[in-house]
Amino acid sequence: MTYTDSYPSHRTARDNWFRRTEKWLDARGKAAWIAAMVTGFIFFWPAGLALLAYMIWSKRMFSSSTRCATRNAHFTMSRPTGNAAFDAYKADTLRRLEEEQGSFESFLERLRAAKDKSEFDAFMDERATRKDGPAEA
Structure with a gap:
């Protein structure tokens, strides 16, 4: 061998x-x-x-x-089960969740815009106080 x-x-x-x-x-x-x-x-x-x-x-x-997991979960949730009452409940629940998600995303967008505005205002205030203050040599 x-x-x-x-x-x-x-x-x-x-x-x-x-x-x-x-x-x-x-x-x-x-x-x-x-x-x-x-x-x-x-x-x-x-x-x-x-x-x-x-x-x-x-x-x-x-x-x-x-x-990918979210896409696959949405695909499997959209298939009818054959039970009309459950399918109607599922469709209503999914619609409500999508509305809540849209509301939450718009809330987050407003929150980010408010934060950006406050940071920009603080920057502009700081910049204005630097110009008004004594000149550095």
Whole structure:
């Protein structure tokens, strides 16, 4: 038996260990991956760096963005269930929530505008007091 004959079985055992660890971490979510990466950095920094690179390369860090999750949730919520009363209730609730979201977004916009205006007014007042004050040499 040569080295090349024994190599595939050794590689398979390593892959099985790696795959089992990967599945275990996936089952526990993104926090488990981050905890493993931090632990790797603490005990042996190249291991932490390797985990970070693997997480980025395999897209585990960016696998579920809120935009996609929201879009998918809205898609699944828009399908009719077959129960007319529930579908009407669901449509009314979704309409009401969209109105509340619009109201809240306009409130936030007014709040940001008021904050910007107060900051700008403070800047202009400070600028006016600097011009009125003694000239610096």
